[in-house]
Structures are given as structure tokens and as C-alpha cells.
Amino acid sequence: MEKLRDALDKARAVRGGTAPAARPRGPAPLRGRTAATDAAWADLAAFAPDPKLLAKNRVVTLDPGREATPFDILRTKTLLQMRRNGWRRLGITSPGPACGKTTTAANLCLSLARQVELRTILMEMDLRRPALSKLLGRKPEIDIGEMLMGEVPFARQALRVRDNLAISMSARPHRDPARYMLSAETEQTLDAVEAEYRPDLVVFDLPPLLVSDDTRAFIGKVDCVLMVVRAEQSSMAQIDACEREISEHTNVLGMVLSHARFADTEGYYDYDYG
Numbered sequence: 001m002e003k004l005r006d007a008l009d010k011a012r013a014v015r016g017g018t019a020p021a022a023r024p025r026g027p028a029p030l031r032g033r034t035a036a037t038d039a040a041w042a043d044l045a046a047f048a049p050d051p052k053l054l055a056k057n058r059v060v061t062l063d064p065g066r067e068a069t070p071f072d073i074l075r076t077k078t079l080l081q082m083r084r085n086g087w088r089r090l091g092i093t094s095p096g097p098a099c100g101k102t103t104t105a106a107n108l109c110l111s112l113a114r115q116v117e118l119r120t121i122l123m124e125m126d127l128r129r130p131a132l133s134k135l136l137g138r139k140p141e142i143d144i145g146e147m148l149m150g151e152v153p154f155a156r157q158a159l160r161v162r163d164n165l166a167i168s169m170s171a172r173p174h175r176d177p178a179r180y181m182l183s184a185e186t187e188q189t190l191d192a193v194e195a196e197y198r199p200d201l202v203v204f205d206l207p208p209l210l211v212s213d214d215t216r217a218f219i220g221k222v223d224c225v226l227m228v229v230r231a232e233q234s235s236m237a238q239i240d241a242c243e244r245e246i247s248e249h250t251n252v253l254g255m256v257l258s259h260a261r262f263a264d265t266e267g268y269y270d271y272d273y274g
């Protein structure tokens with residue numbers, strides 16, 4: 001990670017800047033639980049993922065332990081920075097495909113779910129290559145697209161893991177995700193879901209940034225973005241381009257190094273917060 005950090009600093013210097021400055025864009029606060037929000041959460045269909053399947057799919061944060069620790073640190077750092085800035089929506093993206101976005105999103109959200117005072121919503125927005133339902137072992141009856149377009153309420157589409165994590169998944173791959181990602185209906189739905197469920201965090205598992213326009217179109221709607229980069233695959237030029245692109249639209253929260261064979265610590269992941 002040290003090498004990666006040095007190389008990124010060099011790339012930033014070449015393009016004439018330091019790390020991109022965070023642009024404050026705090027959403028309206030939605031704090032506080034009411035009987036109505038409690039009832040709304042309780043009404044979501046509950047789902048308990050199989051721990052063995054999760055472990056097979058590298059999701060290691062259902063319970064505390066050595067393997068969960070790196071994600072618990074990521075959770076704490078993320079929470080601190082988001083709270084400090086009054087941010088609620090977190091996007092997770094990467095330069096290219098198969099960098100570990102979905103695995104990171106699932107691990108981070110299950111780690112967040114172990115904090116009982118927090119409520120988190122995870123939305124699967126990598127609609128061309130949905131992977132969450134396979135990862136978690138449960139196909140949703142209704143696709144997230146129908147919910148985003150306001151055709152089906154969140155209450156009927158999302159599943160609840162434990163008491164405090166709601167997951168909205170895609171039931172099938174989409175050929176035209178921009179339709180959902182760019183629409184005014186999606187914007188309205190996200191606002192309405194946040195108003196009704198009052199999550200502390202909404203995490204979006206996004207498509208890769210440099211592959212299509214889907215993510216560029218969407219990241220202006222989130223408060224900050226975590227970039228997952230894959231060891232021995234994501235090039236420095238890609239990482240730099242991705243960071244620059246994110247910072248044009250929103251705040252770069254930090255970077256997660258995935259697939260590192262020789263980690264500094266014993267976990268799978270390493271982080272760099274901007």
C-alpha cells in the first residue's frame with residue numbers, strides 16, 4: 001500500500017494537484033427513530049444468509065473475528081469520516097470489473113449490521129453484472145429496477161438481514177442500466193426510501209467507473225465514493241483516472257486494495273483514506 005500511495009502522490013503531482021479536495025455536500029439530516037420507522041424496518045421480509053456460503057464467497061463479517069477485523073476497521077473509518085461530513089450515501093466502485101466491489105460492499109454492510117444502533121441499506125446498482133443474490137444465496141422475487149422506478153414499494157422488494165440491514169438486489173442482468181441510474185424516478189425513490197427508513201448509511205454497489213457511463217451518471221447522487229482497486233490488475237493510470245473522475249462529481253472517501261497476495265496485515269484488504 002505504501003508503494004501504491006507513493007505512486008498515486010506522484011501521479012497527482014504530475015497532473016498538478018494534491019489529493020482532490022472533498023466537496024461538502026451533506027444531505028438533509030434524517031436522524032432519529034420513530035415508531036413508524038421501527039415498524040417499516042420490522043415489516044421487511046427477513047432473510048438469514050447461510051454462513052458457510054458467505055465464507056465460501058469471501059464474506060467474512062457476519063460474526064466478529066480475525067477475518068472480519070480489516071472490514072471492521074474499514075467500517076469505523078468510513079463511519080467516522082461520513083459522520084464528520086454529514087454524509088449518508090456511499091458509492092463503491094472500481095476502475096475495471098471484478099476488482100472486489102460486491103465482496104467489499106457485502107462485507108462492509110454485514111460489519112455495519114453488527115452495530116445494532118445503526119441502520120444500513122445496501123443497493124445493488126451494478127445492474128449489468130449483478131452478483132449479490134448469488135453471493136448471499138437468495139434471489140429476490142422482484143428486481144431492484146421495478147422498485148427504483150416506483151412500480152413496487154421498497155417494503156415488497158428489499159430483504160432484511162438481521163434487524164438493521166436492508167438489501168435491495170437485482171434479480172437479473174440489465175442491458176440498459178442508464179435507464180434506472182439516470183431517471184428522475186430513481187432520484188425520487190431514493191429520497192422517499194431514506195425518508196421512510198431513515199438509514200444511517202446507504203451503500204451503493206456500483207458498476208466499474210472506466211467501463212461504461214453508468215457510474216459517471218450516478219456518482220453525483222452519492223455523497224462519497226470508496227474505490228476498490230485490484231492488486232496486480234488495476235494499473236496506476238486507471239486508478240488515477242478513476243480518482244480524478246470521482247472527484248469531479250463527488251468526494252473520494254478512500255481506496256481499498258483487494259486481492260493482495262502479500263498484505264501488510266493478515267487480512268485480505270488494505271486501505272488508504274484520502
Ligand SMILES: Nc1ncnc2c1ncn2[C@@H]1O[C@H](COP(=O)(O)OP(=O)(O)O)[C@@H](O)[C@H]1O
Nearest residue numbers: 057058097098099100101102103131258259268
Ligand atoms: N480480497 C479478495 N481476495 C481474493 N479474491 C477476492 C477478493 N475480493 C473478491 N474476490 C473474488 O474476486 C471475484 C470478483 O469479486 P467481486 O466482488 O464480484 O468483484 P466486482 O463486484 O468488482 O466485480 C470474486 O470471485 C470474489 O470472490
Ligand SMILES: [Mg+2]
Nearest residue numbers: 101102126131
Ligand atoms: Mg460486483
